[in-house]
Amino acid sequence: MIDIGPRLDSELRAKFDRVEAENPPQRLMTFQPTATRGHRSLNAIVGLAAIAVVAAGIAVFALELSGHPRPAPTPSSAQGAPLPSMPVYSPSPPLPQVIAPVPMPVYGTGFPASWHIVIPVTKHTGSAVLPAFVPAGWVYVQYACFGTGHLHIVSTDGTLSESFRSCSSSAHPVDAQISGAYGPLSGSPVVLKVVTSPSVRWEIVLAETATPSTLPALPALPANAKVLVPVTYGLGVAALPSFAYRSFIHIQWWCSGPGGITVFVSNGHQSMGASDCGSDGVGGTVNYAGPRETLVVDVNPDNRWEIRVYWQPGDPTNNPSG
Amino acid sequence: MIASAGLVTSDDGTPDRAFEAVVVADVRRLFALALSILDDRGEAEDAVQETLLKAWRAWDSLSQMDRQAAWLTRVCVNHCISRRRMLRSRGWPWPGLLDRAGPPPEGGHDAEGVDMDRAYGRLSNMQRAAITLNYRHGYSVDECAALMGCRPGTVRTHLERGLATLRKELKDD
Numbered sequence: 001m002i003d004i005g006p007r008l009d010s011e012l013r014a015k016f017d018r019v020e021a022e023n024p025p026q027r028l029m030t031f032q033p034t035a036t037r038g039h040r041s042l043n044a045i046v047g048l049a050a051i052a053v054v055a056a057g058i059a060v061f062a063l064e065l066s067g068h069p070r071p072a073p074t075p076s077s078a079q080g081a082p083l084p085s086m087p088v089y090s091p092s093p094p095l096p097q098v099i100a101p102v103p104m105p106v107y108g109t110g111f112p113a114s115w116h117i118v119i120p121v122t123k124h125t126g127s128a129v130l131p132a133f134v135p136a137g138w139v140y141v142q143y144a145c146f147g148t149g150h151l152h153i154v155s156t157d158g159t160l161s162e163s164f165r166s167c168s169s170s171a172h173p174v175d176a177q178i179s180g181a182y183g184p185l186s187g188s189p190v191v192l193k194v195v196t197s198p199s200v201r202w203e204i205v206l207a208e209t210a211t212p213s214t215l216p217a218l219p220a221l222p223a224n225a226k227v228l229v230p231v232t233y234g235l236g237v238a239a240l241p242s243f244a245y246r247s248f249i250h251i252q253w254w255c256s257g258p259g260g261i262t263v264f265v266s267n268g269h270q271s272m273g274a275s276d277c278g279s280d281g282v283g284g285t286v287n288y289a290g291p292r293e294t295l296v297v298d299v300n301p302d303n304r305w306e307i308r309v310y311w312q313p314g315d316p317t318n319n320p321s322g
Numbered sequence: 323m324i325a326s327a328g329l330v331t332s333d334d335g336t337p338d339r340a341f342e343a344v345v346v347a348d349v350r351r352l353f354a355l356a357l358s359i360l361d362d363r364g365e366a367e368d369a370v371q372e373t374l375l376k377a378w379r380a381w382d383s384l385s386q387m388d389r390q391a392a393w394l395t396r397v398c399v400n401h402c403i404s405r406r407r408m409l410r411s412r413g414w415p416w417p418g419l420l421d422r423a424g425p426p427p428e429g430g431h432d433a434e435g436v437d438m439d440r441a442y443g444r445l446s447n448m449q450r451a452a453i454t455l456n457y458r459h460g461y462s463v464d465e466c467a468a469l470m471g472c473r474p475g476t477v478r479t480h481l482e483r484g485l486a487t488l489r490k491e492l493k494d495d
Contacts, residue, residue, distance in 0.1 A: 004457070004485050011438045011492065016358060016458045024353035025367050031346050031374050 115140075119192070119206035126198040129156070130206075132191045137210040138233065139190075149197030151204075156191040167200055218252040218308050219285065225250075229295070229309035240295040240307065248315035251295070252308040254283030259300035263307070277303050344390055345377045351391075352398045358454040359402040361443060369405055373398040396469045399455070403447050403470065441491030449484030452477050 004012065118133040145151050145167035152163045196202060218231060228243045255261040255277035274282055277299075299305055352373060356366035376397055377384055387393055442450070448470065455466045456477070463481075467474040 005489070008485065008488055008492065012453070012457065012488070015438045015442060016454070019357050020354040022354070022357060022363070024349050024370070025363070028349045028353060028367060028370050028374070029346070031342075031349070031371075 115207040115209045117205065117207045119204065121203055121205045123201075123203040124194070125201045127193065127195045130192045130194065130204070132189045133206075134189050135208055137208040139206055139208045141204060141206045143202060143204045145196065145200050145202035147197060147200035149200040151200070151202055152195040154193050154195060156193060167196075167202070216254055216281065216283070218254060218283070218306065221308075221310060222312055224313050225310040226312065227308065227310045229307065231306055231308045233306045234297060234299075234304070237296070237298055240297065240309070243309070248287060249309055249311050250285055250287055252283070252285050252310075253305065254281055254307075255299060255303050255305040256281035257300055257303035259303060261297065261299040261303060261305055264296045264298060277305075340385060341378060341381055344385070345374055345381075345394065348391060348394055349374070352394060355395065355454065355459070356398055356402050358458065359399065359447065359450045360405065361439075361450070365405060366402075369398060369401040372401045392469075396471075399451055399469050400471060403451060437492055438488075441488050444487055444491060445484050446480070448472075448476075448480045449487070452480035453484050456481060 116136075118135065118139065119130050122128075122130060141153065141162075143151055147167050150163060150166045154162075192206070194202065194204060221227070228249060229240050232240055251263060253261065253263070253274075255274060256279065257277050259277065260275045261277055274284070276282070295307070295309065297305060297307065349370060352370045353366055356369040356373075357363065360366045360369060373394060377394060384390055384393060445453070451470055452466055455461045455469055456463065461469065463474045463477050466477045470477060
């Protein structure tokens with residue numbers, strides 16, 4: 001034994017005394033070799049099972065390999081034998097059918113039977129010109145599209161230009177009024193063109209109706225009401241026809257869809273609105289006083305709305321300014 | 323059934339009572355030895371457990387030996403050394419742990435004891451084994467070499483460096 005000095009000897013001795021004073025764990029004092037052995041046996045069983053699984057996998061893989069036809073030996077060009085044929089690839093699977101079948105519904109109900117189909121269901125990919133038709137009422141479009149981009153419908157004479165929301169991979173029919181914000185189309189032939197990305201698949205159907213029956217009728221006018229803006233239907237932002245009146249006006253409105261609706265006068269002052277139109281729609285009548293020339297409907301692009309404006313001779317100020 | 327060396331085996335042939343009489347009775351000494359080298363109760367328990375298991379598996383030959391305690395000591399020391407090597411290869415104990423003052427054992431530690439524990443924690447596994455076997459258990463350098471599975475010169479080196487580390491840490495010049 002080596003000499004380590006008195007102080008270190010003392011401290012080291014105390015250290016070992018403390019160590020040896022500790023009692024062994026009870027598990028060691030009651031050592032059960034069979035139990036431990038059983039634990040080891042369990043490990044061995046698990047190990048053997050794992051090896052068996054791996055071996056089975058290798059066997060299955062070998063069977064799979066043996067099932068494949070072996071490539072024929074490549075003949076040498078010197079022998080003049082034909083080259084092995086190129087593999088034949090199967091055509092790519094068709095795209096999933098994401099566009100709803102004909103007829104596409106309007107908000108789940110379909111076009112009313114009284115409506116007249118002016119453009120039957122047309123399917124296409126990329127931009128295309130639709131057949132010409134002569135409108136005789138309010139024209140509505142239903143569409144569905146799939147891909148990256150959005151549909152934009154314009155009339156060839158430039159009088160109509162409507163952009164719809166982006167297409168998606170979960171296309172579902174959407175309907176929209178494209179006949180203008182404040183009146184039916186009639187008379188002249190209309191040629192519509194669908195402008196979109198070359199990869200966008202879409203289908204479309206157009207119908208017209210003399211009276212848009214999908215929107216509720218606004219409250220009846222008072223007997224002495226003087227209409228400034230007749231019932232106007234729209235989808236999204238639109239400007240109502242201008243009128244000149246320096247008095248108290250009544251605005252009947254109804255809207256449906258996500259988000260709210262706000263009507264501005266031409267000078268930017270807010271005249272009325274609703275915070276949320278909702279899927280079931282909401283409407284009312286508001287009054288507005290002051291100079292105005294034009295009303296602008298500011299609404300979510302997917303909101304449908306209708307508005308009528310009138311005044312009454314008995315209003316506080318009823319002097320039309322002409 | 324009477325077995326060799328007067329040990330009694332059980333009816334199914336497993337050396338339960340004889341094993342207990344020789345090996346399990348030596349658990350306290352083996353645990354103190356393992357704890358001195360590993361300085362960790364959990365690791366020491368595992369090392370002794372492995373030693374007992376190995377003894378049980380080798381009981382047929384171990385029961386015939388004259389120096390069964392020496393055999394157990396060597397197996398236990400080897401487990402401790404290899405265990406600490408394995409732990410160190412896995413980054414255990416991490417350096418910050420050695421500097422942390424853990425909870426004192428039963429009865430508490432004085433300041434010198436805490437310093438000694440910290441200094442002892444800085445020794446290598448071989449240094450601890452050499453000091454424990456030579457200083458505490460009184461084995462000669464040659465016997466330590468046999469137990470540790472190395473040359474006597476290596477044991478001396480571990481002894482000298484281990485003690486030098488302790489002196490340095492404890493500032494015992």
